[in-house]
Amino acid sequence: MRILIVGRSGQLAQELAARLPRDGHQVTALGQPELDLARPETIARAVEQVAPEAIVNAAAYTAVDRAEDERDAAFAVNETGSGLLAQEAAGRGVPLVHVSTDYVFDGTKDGPYAEDDVTGPQGVYGASKLAGEQAVLAAHPRSVVLRTAWVCGAHGNNFLKTMLRLGAEREKLSVVADQHGAPTFTADIAEAIARMLPGLAAAPAGDARFGVFHYSGLPFTTWHGFATEIFRQAAGRGAKVPGEVAAITTDQYPTKAKRPANSRLDCTRITAVHGIDPADWRVSLSTALDGLLSRG
Ligand SMILES: NC(=O)C1=CN([C@@H]2O[C@H](COP(=O)(O)OP(=O)(O)OC[C@H]3O[C@@H](n4cnc5c(N)ncnc54)[C@H](OP(=O)(O)O)[C@@H]3O)[C@@H](O)[C@H]2O)C=CC1
Numbered sequence: 334m335r336i337l338i339v340g341r342s343g344q345l346a347q348e349l350a351a352r353l354p355r356d357g358h359q360v361t362a363l364g365q366p367e368l369d370l371a372r373p374e375t376i377a378r379a380v381e382q383v384a385p386e387a388i389v390n391a392a393a394y395t396a397v398d399r400a401e402d403e404r405d406a407a408f409a410v411n412e413t414g415s416g417l418l419a420q421e422a423a424g425r426g427v428p429l430v431h432v433s434t435d436y437v438f439d440g441t442k443d444g445p446y447a448e449d450d451v452t453g454p455q456g457v458y459g460a461s462k463l464a465g466e467q468a469v470l471a472a473h474p475r476s477v478v479l480r481t482a483w484v485c486g487a488h489g490n491n492f493l494k495t496m497l498r499l500g501a502e503r504e505k506l507s508v509v510a511d512q513h514g515a516p517t518f519t520a521d522i523a524e525a526i527a528r529m530l531p532g533l534a535a536a537p538a539g540d541a542r543f544g545v546f547h548y549s550g551l552p553f554t555t556w557h558g559f560a561t562e563i564f565r566q567a568a569g570r571g572a573k574v575p576g577e578v579a580a581i582t583t584d585q586y587p588t589k590a591k592r593p594a595n596s597r598l599d600c601t602r603i604t605a606v607h608g609i610d611p612a613d614w615r616v617s618l619s620t621a622l623d624g625l626l627s628r629g
Pocket residue numbers: 339340341342343344345346364365368369370371372390391392393394395410432433434435462481482483484485489490
């Protein structure tokens with residue numbers, strides 16, 4: 334299939350550009366300035382030029398704290414641009430996979446979130462992503478909204494790479510231990526998208542394969558639990574790690590945007606409908622560290 338990946342420099346976009354050709358797909362990854370989700374005219378032009386048979390939107394305004402001060406910029410990309418992209422996909426009759434986030438939830442639920450649970454974003458980023466989900470689903474019945482969480486990988490910037498960097502510099506780190514969720518590695522998300530694309534291309538509007546799906550790693554942990562496992566595995570590979578990783582509360586780590594205390598996603602629907610199982614993030618972490626630490 335000819336596939337358009339929207340986003341080029343992002344961590345998931347780079348992983349998709351590496352993974353999808355392995356299934357024989359012809360892949361074009363476009364980002365700014367050629368395809369700028371904040372500039373509507375570039376969206377239509379890029380889609381027409383590539384003439385894709387499927388589109389994956391891996392681009393977003395992702396600066397969670399900065400979004401609090403840049404509401405218009407966040408909504409322009411995450412809502413308006415994403416909705417327009419969905420319109421283009423609908424116009425061409427091709428399926429769209431649109432990636433979204435756990436931050437659409439308020440985090441007060443006592444247990445993992447299912448796809449139809451009530452949303453309630455705590456910040457501008459989450460609100461703009463929720464508006465984007467709604468715009469995409471309204472514009473195009475043959476779309477998948479794939480909500481994931483705590484995305485990490487070898488490419489781009491993420492919590493894993495921040496921990497490795499800070500861990501090499503400092504003797505002590507403090508990491509929040511009262512936000513619950515699970516890391517999701519870009520390699521696993523790319524694999525999941527690769528597995529669902531052929532079915533989506535064949536499925537008509539109204540098919541159960543479209544709609545909202547949750548996909549994150551297992552087992553559930555906290556950011557502190559994730560950091561602890563990162564340093565355990567990194568130390569095993571000879572990397573310099575901090576002597577202490579203190580468990581702190583969210584109150585002790587003030588940030589501009591509020592994060593949900595519970596980001597746990599119930600991923601049973603994607604398993605039932607698409608046959609895709611959540612990956613053990615500890616295994617994916619090990620693979621990512623093999624690449625990251627051997628490169629020095
Ligand atoms: N990071 C995370 O922890 C999580 C991410 N997600 C979602 O996953 C998806 C992928 O995120 P991730 O790979 O981490 O994101 P990154 O922050 O790594 O990359 C974002 C990408 O979006 C592109 N982008 C930003 N603005 C525009 C624009 N106006 N037009 C075109 N492209 C633009 C960036 O390009 P450029 O570099 O040129 O600006 C970049 O390629 C997003 O939908 C995100 O909301 C969901 C849950 C967790």
